Amino acid sequence: MSQKISLTRYLVEQQRVNGHIPAQLRLLLEVVARSCKGISQAVNKGALGGVLGAATTENVQGEVQKKLDIIANEVLIEANEWGGHLAAMASEEMDSIYAVPNRYPQGEYLLLFDPLDGSSNIDVNVSIGTIFSVLKKPDPAPGKAAHAVNEQDFLQPGSQQVAAGYCVYGPQTTLVLTVGNGVAMFTLDREQGSFVLTQENVQVPADTQEFAINMSNMRHWDEPVKRYIDECLQGKEGPRGKDFNMRWIASMVADVHRILTRGGIFMYPWDKREPNKPGKLRLMYEANPMSWLIEQAGGAATNGRERILDLQPGKLHERVSVVLGSKNEVELVTKYHNAL
The missing domain is CATH 3.30.540.10 (Fructose-1,6-Bisphosphatase, subunit A, domain 1)
Incomplete structure (x- = not known):
């Protein structure tokens, strides 16, 4: 400038x-x-x-x-x-x-x-x-x-x-x-x-070849998340027809900043370790502000099934599953969840 x-x-x-x-x-x-x-x-x-x-x-x-x-x-x-x-x-x-x-x-x-x-x-x-x-x-x-x-x-x-x-x-x-x-x-x-x-006018590309998720939790994931990540890992030979890179910083701010800068998908899903908790991240302090930023930049954000910004909070420290980033990838993960 x-x-x-x-x-x-x-x-x-x-x-x-x-x-x-x-x-x-x-x-x-x-x-x-x-x-x-x-x-x-x-x-x-x-x-x-x-x-x-x-x-x-x-x-x-x-x-x-x-x-x-x-x-x-x-x-x-x-x-x-x-x-x-x-x-x-x-x-x-x-x-x-x-x-x-x-x-x-x-x-x-x-x-x-x-x-x-x-x-x-x-x-x-x-x-x-x-x-x-x-x-x-x-x-x-x-x-x-x-x-x-x-x-x-x-x-x-x-x-x-x-x-x-x-x-x-x-x-x-x-x-x-x-x-x-x-x-x-x-x-x-x-x-x-x-x-x-x-x-200004930051835009998240609709398509990506990067995903961010804690792979050490794979054995605890629900089937739609396993399906999505497995397809990414199959690369060009798999159903996605392209190779993916994994990125994981364990800092939502840093991971979302990378996605806003060059695209990608960030996932912190529900898993079976604490089945009564809908997710790890906090709806009010993390998921809502980050989801709005991503949407304002042309991306998408869901809890796997619903748009995060439409969720009605029930308590101050409520937790939620988070899938956000490049629009086409988020929509695919959401489609896999809603197909159950």
Whole structure:
């Protein structure tokens, strides 16, 4: 690009010129971006900052937290609670919602986030990231007085999101964002301290020859997933008529970023180890924002049978199977599931 366009300018144009977002949402997204810059600095320091390794606590899912999980969660809360844009926040690392304290002005938006996705990669210097989603606080029913924000207010289908994105902390720190008008990527210019637009109108190719899945779980998969992966592995000699490569980073942010950049399919399906759980990933903090980004870039996202963005959440930390990426591949996997 001949002229550098900052994230602030991009958001101002989305608000003023294109009319896609109101001023309060623009300001909220700028605060989230500043939070990500702070997390990026902590990640970059690594062992020098004493941020590596596990903490002594567990999150609501019973997973041992990393020190950076806790740091990132605190950075996001402290940066966003006082600005007047939010009514409440919810995090994968917290048991329940975090209502904005009464000493601060109350906004009309709800922010959800996975503060540090890919925690298993922290200590080995592999890309990790922050995922976020913004919802509008529901208006009170006709004739009803406004109520204090509660967990039920967050339980909206992903199709109701007004903004979503992630920040990947890799060789570059890259912020990827949608406000319902396509997908844009911004790279952190460390010398200037600002995110700069580096790609607009991101598009995921409809076809691909790359798949991302944890192959060590193959023996636990359902038959449609086994069928799809087996056909990929047969290559040119099989029914697909082409060779596939496998990619698996064990960081959803990094895997989705690769798909947005060059195509592919990402799968984290239900399996037989915990048959009562519909999947591993969290609907509200991971699947919904990533699915909207992928759809905004021309891809598709399902739980194997249904469009993820149409799912009605039943609880804050609900889990879901995820199949997302290049449209034709996702549709094939979905077809195999629905044929049962």
